[in-house]
Amino acid sequence: MAGSLTEHLVASLSRPIAAADRERASLHVLDWAACAAAGAREPVAAFLPALAEGGRAGPCSLVAGGSADATAAVLVNAGLGNVLEMDDVHRGAIVHPGDTIVPACLAVAEAADLPGEALLDAVITGYEVAIRLGLAAGTGHYRLWYTTATCGTFGTAAAIARLLGLAPERVVDALGHAGMMASGLWQCREEPTASKQLATAHAAQAGVMAARYAGAGARGPHRILEGALGFFAATCPTPRPEAITAPVGPWLIHEVSFKPWPACRHVHPAIEAALALRDRVAPGEIAAVRVATYRDALAFADRPDPTTPHEARFSLQHCVAAALLDGPVTLAHSAPEALACPHLGALRHRVALAEDPDRTARYPGRFSAGLAITRADGTVLTAAVESARGDPENPMSADEIREKARGLLSGALTPEAAGGAVAAAAALPGGLPVRAFGRALRADDLPSNDGRIDHAA
Known part of the structure; x- marks a missing residue:
């Protein structure tokens, strides 16, 4: 060349x-x-x-x-x-x-x-x-x-x-x-x-x-x-x-993939696998959870006892437990209240991690995970995710991406202004001046949350 x-x-x-x-x-x-x-x-x-x-x-x-x-x-x-x-x-x-x-x-x-x-x-x-x-x-x-x-x-x-x-x-x-x-x-x-x-x-x-x-x-x-x-x-x-x-x-x-949940991307396949099994088992029935995934996911996100919101977002154990307990992981699950929740903590400590060499071999072309839940009666439920939600093979729709954005923007803007920012982004391909989009993003009366995120957000 x-x-x-x-x-x-x-x-x-x-x-x-x-x-x-x-x-x-x-x-x-x-x-x-x-x-x-x-x-x-x-x-x-x-x-x-x-x-x-x-x-x-x-x-x-x-x-x-x-x-x-x-x-x-x-x-x-x-x-x-x-x-x-x-x-x-x-x-x-x-x-x-x-x-x-x-x-x-x-x-x-x-x-x-x-x-x-x-x-x-x-x-x-x-x-x-x-x-x-x-x-x-x-x-x-x-x-x-x-x-x-x-x-x-x-x-x-x-x-x-x-x-x-x-x-x-x-x-x-x-x-x-x-x-x-x-x-x-x-x-x-x-x-x-x-x-x-x-x-x-x-x-x-x-x-x-x-x-x-x-x-x-x-x-x-x-x-x-x-x-x-x-x-x-x-x-x-x-x-x-x-x-x-x-x-x-x-x-x-x-x-390029979009993220549906607020967590390290290495955690997302395991979250999705947990969500796939959540409706089939009650939290009180769970004796043990095993996550099998690729090596880098463990290197980045093996945190059995997160103590800060940042650590929670980088914890396979915490995010899997949150998904099994509550459903889709939200910003509330990395708040101090969630970290201190005894039910979430008890389930988190039942989550064990292991490397799956086959998944490591497919990484980074695939971010994947397998999850097995052992019930108290000894029966086992399994799920596997080969492409995380938001990946090209498992995409979020344009409407879902816009809804994600609307939700995040609503914490800083009024709902009407958040909708206006979403609409402004959609108008960029048609020639909307970039300054008009920028103005739609400004949050001049931005509230502070003092490091806490409302569970209802």
């Missing part, structure tokens, strides 16, 4: 974008916005304005209320989408592209007063780059590196380069600059930190900087991926460059 991997990647971005692609992108923009608006009610959101200290007034919307210049909007908004673990995800790449790409594109498009089509085309382009790079980086990279931040930096750079109208050679430069700044280590999940939000904020802003720097004429390393001192050599034990050079088909945004 002639040229560098980034040159090959950029060349693949020139294919047409169809109306159906933009419709799909508008759902991802809405999904990110709703997740961010709900995340803005959480205590961690109070730290993010410190990143934009000294920012100027501007036309770019802050989902927590008000407006600012593009730099401030990127930094503050891009820390909010992952707070409640309801963000979109590409399972093969193990990257949450919306967390970095959407807020960066929204701010830059608002600042330039661009139409909705421009925003959506940039989002589609950015998702393509982040996903292809995540697929190339592989699970060896994901073991230590927060792929959403590392690959998200590259994806954001490509998206902003599209908004800025950069020539292909300048986009290659932008990806080179992005590689110089791509970062984010998984130690943040081993300790009680707010660093994950900083990582996505930094990745989004770094992508914007990379594109603007390239647009000014600054040359970047073209072999930032495959070079002897490049991204693969430094961070990827078993890179798969063929994921970048493979023939292109439909835009990869169509492969």
Whole structure:
């Protein structure tokens, strides 16, 4: 292959974008916005304005209320989408592209007063780059590196380069600059930190900087991926460059999954399996529950005794017990009241985990789990989920995605305003100005919940 991997990647971005692609992108923009608006009610959101200290007034919307210049909007908004673990995800790449790409594109498009089509085309382009790079980086990279931040930096750079109208050679430069700044280590999940939000904020802003720097004429390393001192050599034990050079088909945004429940995606197959059995057994009949799943699900979500809302959302035991006890998992199930609930705690301690080597072998192409419930009388009920709800093989409908968004937005906006934001997102493919969508998201009288989520929410 002639040229560098980034040159090959950029060349693949020139294919047409169809109306159906933009419709799909508008759902991802809405999904990110709703997740961010709900995340803005959480205590961690109070730290993010410190990143934009000294920012100027501007036309770019802050989902927590008000407006600012593009730099401030990127930094503050891009820390909010992952707070409640309801963000979109590409399972093969193990990257949450919306967390970095959407807020960066929204701010830059608002600042330039661009139409909705421009925003959506940039989002589609950015998702393509982040996903292809995540697929190339592989699970060896994901073991230590927060792929959403590392690959998200590259994806954001490509998206902003599209908004800025950069020539292909300048986009290659932008990806080179992005590689110089791509970062984010998984130690943040081993300790009680707010660093994950900083990582996505930094990745989004770094992508914007990379594109603007390239647009000014600054040359970047073209072999930032495959070079002897490049991204693969430094961070990827078993890179798969063929994921970048493979023939292109439909835009990869169509492969991205939506999350129906507020929990780590590795937990979702087990939640769905529990829901499949819930109506067949009463909680008092359950003697034991066994979850068999892939290795990374255990590495991320084996938490038998969660003590914080964040830990609850990363606990297979807690979420499976909640699904068996109450039905679909909601934000209320990670509230302090739920963590202290004796009935939920007792059931949680009956949930055992085990690795299923066959499921590990199919991961990350499949996020799957098997669940077995042993009744007090010794009989056993089983269920298996091979593709979690929201995956391409088990999709949420557009109406379900909009209903999810409406519910999350209603915590920050009036029901009427939440409906208006949903409608505004649907109008983006038809040319609604991005500023109009941004204004629909603003929650200038946002209530604080002091870290608690109402069980009735």
